[in-house]
Amino acid sequence: MMLPELRETVSRLHAELVRYNLVAWTAGNVSGRDPGGELFVIKPSGVSYDELTPESMVVCDLDGNLVEGDYAPSSDTAAHAYTYRNMPEVNGVVHTHSTYASAWAARGEPIPCVLTAMADEFGGEIPVGPFALIGNDDIGKGIVATLGGHRSPAVLMQNHGVFTIGDSPKAAVKAAVMCEDVARTVHVSRQLGDPLPIPQADIDRLYDRYQNVYGQRSTL
Amino acid sequence: MMLPELRETVSRLHAELVRYNLVAWTAGNVSGRDPGGELFVIKPSGVSYDELTPESMVVCDLDGNLVEGDYAPSSDTAAHAYTYRNMPEVNGVVHTHSTYASAWAARGEPIPCVLTAMADEFGGEIPVGPFALIGNDDIGKGIVATLGGHRSPAVLMQNHGVFTIGDSPKAAVKAAVMCEDVARTVHVSRQLGDPLPIPQADIDRLYDRYQNVYGQRSTL
């Protein structure tokens, strides 16, 4: 079986989507690219999170074609594949319909950067990508075009949900978790008034520090 | 004991109502019809979800009469029975008072289709059925009359809660889970402004694709 470690990692990371309540039924998926390679591992379509195993994961090439697996790949595979083809530094992609992030996406409204944790992780607002239908490369193009112009590893696809990227599947899952967390906090804050802005220079300082200093060097 | 597999399926599916926080105490129920048959299995009345077993499930005929079981059937049995009698393609019915869906129901307001996931599963708005009292066929008539005119497998019964249907008990449970999920997301989105509409032609394309392409053919 190809890519056994990556299958194990991607399978296991789906449990984080469940733990943080980012997904209902089977509506969310994680993929991971073999670093430097031409293949990625992704969730099979329509399979429940309880039933995921390393063996049930699916291997695809960068055009989204099935290379190895007993199941059909996620219906979002084309968007993952397009992202990997066009963003060589990306080795992990996550898609969810998490509640608060999708609520901003349904209004087509970016999440303003009014929390230091948001400056740390996203370096500014979380942007909105275009409305796009599933079935071709339109979603992938929207992801890449939007994230290309932002520090944010998360994009809110209009009327749809969230895609996040990272240099590993774990980093993309972290971005998905933090995206919903800040989407919720900023939403709640806005319900009773206007959150105070953070000056751009301070956002820049926070982002720079977090990307370069935070955490154990060996574990990120 | 009659219908042992269906008893097992219906008993087990109640755990999904608990997992997705769709029910409090004993206020929600799943039933499943023997495909092509004249019997259905339903939750016993007033029994907690922890105590449900295949053996404690109740078998009723399509008039809602008890056929086999040690307990009285759910107090919502008449509504399930009426639905099966009048919708021969339906083999699963679920009823909940899930929070966000019931909140729309209390205002008598349909949930607008502003999410692609909603277009996929519901094919448009989730409609509202009439206010109806328990105790005769009024609730069942409201369900059938409302769902007869919509693609949606879910109906918000005014001031009451949700009924969902499916060609299997699992499909009806999925509809109940997704109904609450989109009810919550659209609610949250509307709290801070107006969600952007999705053009009807795009809703139609999404619905058609999802109903015909998504998932593993063998597992749905």
Place this chain on the structure above:
Amino acid sequence: MMLPELRETVSRLHAELVRYNLVAWTAGNVSGRDPGGELFVIKPSGVSYDELTPESMVVCDLDGNLVEGDYAPSSDTAAHAYTYRNMPEVNGVVHTHSTYASAWAARGEPIPCVLTAMADEFGGEIPVGPFALIGNDDIGKGIVATLGGHRSPAVLMQNHGVFTIGDSPKAAVKAAVMCEDVARTVHVSRQLGDPLPIPQADIDRLYDRYQNVYGQRSTL
């Protein structure tokens, strides 16, 4: 040890407060009266829910004096005791600061009866009791004076939280669970408009039916 079965019941029912997220830290308690007797069992003060056992429960008389137990009784014991002294049909009392019910209580606003489930369980609105300080019988008097004039087994004590009563500890816990459930649903409904009223005659019909017909006769 006195009242071993009641100790077991009351200890175990605290887990329902935790399961339904009605309590934070140690802020909530259940008591049960020995039917026809002069004693009740209540949570010890300041002990975490994880550590509760039948043995750690405390037995008090109807004046709230400690009769048996290694711990001090709950700081809310006087309110429980006053309720038992003045409502002989009550054999269970529950107190929580559950979020949505306490939010209505902080505004001093009763929860209007706009859900059939609320008509079933509460027979109308959930009323507000007076602001009262802990330390004497003022809270107990507020509970008894308010519930004496209502069908509702739950009262929202102004700026404080919820007290519920029942003919058993389990019934009082059920009322606390359902109170928070309807407090949340009606809150959410009101956030986006006005819920539709239910005519009083229909509330009466629902309440009468639920109190007399619902559930397994042997299990309530």
Place this chain on the structure above:
Amino acid sequence: MMLPELRETVSRLHAELVRYNLVAWTAGNVSGRDPGGELFVIKPSGVSYDELTPESMVVCDLDGNLVEGDYAPSSDTAAHAYTYRNMPEVNGVVHTHSTYASAWAARGEPIPCVLTAMADEFGGEIPVGPFALIGNDDIGKGIVATLGGHRSPAVLMQNHGVFTIGDSPKAAVKAAVMCEDVARTVHVSRQLGDPLPIPQADIDRLYDRYQNVYGQRSTL
């Protein structure tokens, strides 16, 4: 290994942050000071809550320098250290970005004392501290300057999150749990109108009683 009991306590208390949904990913930390001593134990930076053990905890001196440990200390260590240096009665500090408290913090708005549970634990409103960047003593100074003038063991740091203090790590964790609980309840109450104020004299009575009477003397 130094301070084995304190390592065990601090490690274990992080599970309460997870249980009460106060933290996402690794964004929250607990520390505890050796009473009367010059050392404190704190969470390692960027390590997930699942992986915390007494052995992975880090020991620092009151200037925030690493004294013992295999990992780098939390990136918030300077704020903890400053608090211990300047508040000798404090032996526990907790930091979270819990949703509702951080939402008030993002607006720079203190939480008004409109719940008796809030009068008990916080003795009045929960105050707001200044906006401050990480990287020097600014956050610590803001914590100490704000809490020095209040009864509250919790401070909302503007656009950031919550810091709480206590005479033990457990007391600081309790304050963090209660802070989010009241932040949520007051937020929800305010969504539909104005909560009723509690007279200052009653707040004083409640606070005095709770600090001096509540709980088992031996377990707090």
